[in-house]
Amino acid sequence: MPIQQPNQTIQEIGIVKSVRGFLVFIEGLPTIKVNDLVESNGAFGVVTALLDNLVSVFMLQEISVKPGQVFKRANQTLTIQVGDFLLGRTIDPLGASIDGKKILTQKGTASTLEKPAPPISSRQFIKDQFITGISLIDMLVPIGKGQRELVMGDARSGKTSFLTDLIINQKDTGIICIYASIGKAITDVRKLIDILDANKAFTHTIVVAAASSDPPPLIFLAPKTAFAIAQHFQKLGRDVLVILDDIGNHAKIYREISLLQERAPGRESYPGDIFYQHAHLLEIAGNFNETEGGGSITALPVIEFNMTDFTSFIPTNLMSMTDGHLLFTSTLHNQGMRPAIDISLSVTRVGLQTQYRIQNAIAGKIKSTLIRAAQLESISRFSTELPQETQLLLHEKELIEELIVQEAFMFYTPEAQVMAFALIFTSFLKDKDKYFVRLYKNQLLTAFMKDPRFKDFPELIHTGKNEQELIDKLEGLSHVLTEICTPGAKQG
Amino acid sequence: MPNDLADKIFLSIIEEPIPIQSVRKRIHLAKTWLTNLFYSEGKSKEENGEYVDEIDTNWLKNIQATREEEKDSVWAAITKTNFSEIFEVLEKKVREVNPLVLFIPILLPTNEVENLVRKVRADMGRPVLLDIRLDPDLIGGAAIAWNGIYKDYSLRQKIKDNHETILASFQKYIR
Numbered sequence A: 001m002p003i004q005q006p007n008q009t010i011q012e013i014g015i016v017k018s019v020r021g022f023l024v025f026i027e028g029l030p031t032i033k034v035n036d037l038v039e040s041n042g043a044f045g046v047v048t049a050l051l052d053n054l055v056s057v058f059m060l061q062e063i064s065v066k067p068g069q070v071f072k073r074a075n076q077t078l079t080i081q082v083g084d085f086l087l088g089r090t091i092d093p094l095g096a097s098i099d100g101k102k103i104l105t106q107k108g109t110a111s112t113l114e115k116p117a118p119p120i121s122s123r124q125f126i127k128d129q130f131i132t133g134i135s136l137i138d139m140l141v142p143i144g145k146g147q148r149e150l151v152m153g154d155a156r157s158g159k160t161s162f163l164t165d166l167i168i169n170q171k172d173t174g175i176i177c178i179y180a181s182i183g184k185a186i187t188d189v190r191k192l193i194d195i196l197d198a199n200k201a202f203t204h205t206i207v208v209a210a211a212s213s214d215p216p217p218l219i220f221l222a223p224k225t226a227f228a229i230a231q232h233f234q235k236l237g238r239d240v241l242v243i244l245d246d247i248g249n250h251a252k253i254y255r256e257i258s259l260l261q262e263r264a265p266g267r268e269s270y271p272g273d274i275f276y277q278h279a280h281l282l283e284i285a286g287n288f289n290e291t292e293g294g295g296s297i298t299a300l301p302v303i304e305f306n307m308t309d310f311t312s313f314i315p316t317n318l319m320s321m322t323d324g325h326l327l328f329t330s331t332l333h334n335q336g337m338r339p340a341i342d343i344s345l346s347v348t349r350v351g352l353q354t355q356y357r358i359q360n361a362i363a364g365k366i367k368s369t370l371i372r373a374a375q376l377e378s379i380s381r382f383s384t385e386l387p388q389e390t391q392l393l394l395h396e397k398e399l400i401e402e403l404i405v406q407e408a409f410m411f412y413t414p415e416a417q418v419m420a421f422a423l424i425f426t427s428f429l430k431d432k433d434k435y436f437v438r439l440y441k442n443q444l445l446t447a448f449m450k451d452p453r454f455k456d457f458p459e460l461i462h463t464g465k466n467e468q469e470l471i472d473k474l475e476g477l478s479h480v481l482t483e484i485c486t487p488g489a490k491q492g
Numbered sequence B: 001m002p003n004d005l006a007d008k009i010f011l012s013i014i015e016e017p018i019p020i021q022s023v024r025k026r027i028h029l030a031k032t033w034l035t036n037l038f039y040s041e042g043k044s045k046e047e048n049g050e051y052v053d054e055i056d057t058n059w060l061k062n063i064q065a066t067r068e069e070e071k072d073s074v075w076a077a078i079t080k081t082n083f084s085e086i087f088e089v090l091e092k093k094v095r096e097v098n099p100l101v102l103f104i105p106i107l108l109p110t111n112e113v114e115n116l117v118r119k120v121r122a123d124m125g126r127p128v129l130l131d132i133r134l135d136p137d138l139i140g141g142a143a144i145a146w147n148g149i150y151k152d153y154s155l156r157q158k159i160k161d162n163h164e165t166i167l168a169s170f171q172k173y174i175r
Helices: A135-140 A159-168 A186-198 A216-235 A247-260 A274-282 A313-321 A330-334 A357-380 A388-403 A414-423 A434-450 A457-463 A467-475 A478-484 B002-014 B020-039 B054-069 B083-096 B110-124 B155-161 B163-171
Strands: A010-020 A023-028 A036-040 A043-050 A054-059 A070-077 A079-082 A109-112 A150-153 A176-184 A205-211 A239-245 A296-304 A324-328 B100-104 B130-134 B141-146 B149-154
Touching: A023 A070, A079 A216, A109 A216, A135 A357, A135 A414, A150 A159, A150 A313, A159 A176, A159 A186, A159 A239, A159 A296, A176 A186, A176 A216, A176 A247, A186 A205, A205 A216, A216 A239, A216 A247, A216 A274, A216 A296, A239 A247, A247 A274, A247 A296, A247 A313, A274 A296, A274 A313, A296 A313, A324 A330, A357 A388, A357 A414, A357 A457, A357 A467, A388 A414, A388 A434, A414 A434, A414 A457, A414 A467, A434 A478, A457 A467, A467 A478, B002 B020, B002 B083, B020 B054, B020 B083, B020 B130, B100 B110, B110 B130, B141 B155, B149 B155, B155 B163
Parallel strands: A150 A296, A150 A324, A176 A205, A176 A239, A239 A296, B100 B130
Antiparallel strands: A010 A023, A010 A070, A010 B149, A023 A054, A036 A043, A036 A070, A043 A054, A079 A109, B100 B141, B141 B149
């Protein structure tokens, strides 16, 4: 971070009185304020509290500080330079490049890391859907632009690959993705960057990474930096996606910092203001009106936990401050479900209002089918002869479960998704089994997106009032569907 | 009364024209001597001569003599019971003292330091403690810090202030 040292004979200094790890207590610095930077031998610290006679400073670099050491006021608050030059780059929470590419020297807009969230008057109703390109999400647990959706689940449940897909799928949507890697191994970040790069998705992405080996205060700042960058683009009218991976690490880091500061520990030893810290961060997200520059910030905080400890302190806090959650389970992941989201336990509080009427109706039918089938499934295990209606319901469930499985790096438009799910309720799939769906779903979805014979459907989905209209229209094209699902058939 | 006694001892130490580093050293010397006296049956260990200069050694000998000879002196009033509390207060006082920090580019001989302390005290009109720090980057002159405000009267600052003029004058000699 370039700091302009004032060329003046008078400046403020402080002398270190005591040191506790990365926490330094300094005497002096008479007019310093919280969040101002101090500097000693090229290392920076940020002022976190003003005590009676001392200033409490968190060191942002790994250096050895000794009592008696002199710190100078850096005449700068905690800011980073933001601008388009950050796209496709990996930076640390202080804005310095860590990707081995050219050093970032560009002067963009200086953005402070600590500023209040925009007020309610500058926000507007969330009305546009955030298109993930993943059928399960867009149809059954939709996310709106400006929504805060918690991504939670146990280890190895496919959260990271889902997030990677999400970023890759935004490459043609104009959405800027900011991925904050909070206290993760640097090799994990490297892997993510390589995947994004290989899929040409890094040009609309900024990675803010604070590795587990970095000083805790630096890791603590990572989500703040991500949001500061997001706010810059949002004020320019852009839609931004912020992924905080993972916020559980952030909570642990804040607990470490607070315990070192000798602040009273509360539940699970977290400090009393841990809820404030996270709510304060997440309230920056939202959909904004023209007075605030338009644009939106969609936030996806991620938390990993043990499924046996589902209702622990931090996950429940986060559930209460977000607009829903996606629950990933390793059990579903092991069963081959991609993404491994438990639909019955996932929630979206504002996403449904962003769907088209027909999309919403089809999604409702799908969910209702899944719920009714789940109830009948256990009974069906004890009976060999089931009523035809029950058999049909279980058959539909089987087809839906096959249809929502989506391999990595696949993108389907919402219209194609709606058509595919509407197909479940047509006679075309009545006599087909799940293996047929597995075999031809990609062909069908690709045809729905590209085949000119389906070009009228998006209009119907956008303006239609009744899902039956769509189902009937698909019925009328059974011969086309049969043609598409013929082995070796050419599309379009 | 250990507090009053500590106050008197502290005043007697800072009375002399020494910087805060020497005050700390003298308190440590006195504490070591008295610890040996009270807890090692008077068999005091030899002080490590590496960091104790002649002036400090003489000072120690002086207070040892004072304790022996002047029974009403502050040093004689220190006993095995009040010793620990007195030194706790003394160490706290040193920690809490607000010194005037003087940054100088070279190490000064002891007599120069004493002159400097006397001069500062005379100018300020009170027994202010001086924290003398070495900063070779200053090149010449000195910088002062008091209550967190740093004023630079060094040659480095003069060069910074006049760098354009200096560079322009050098330009004349470039062919």
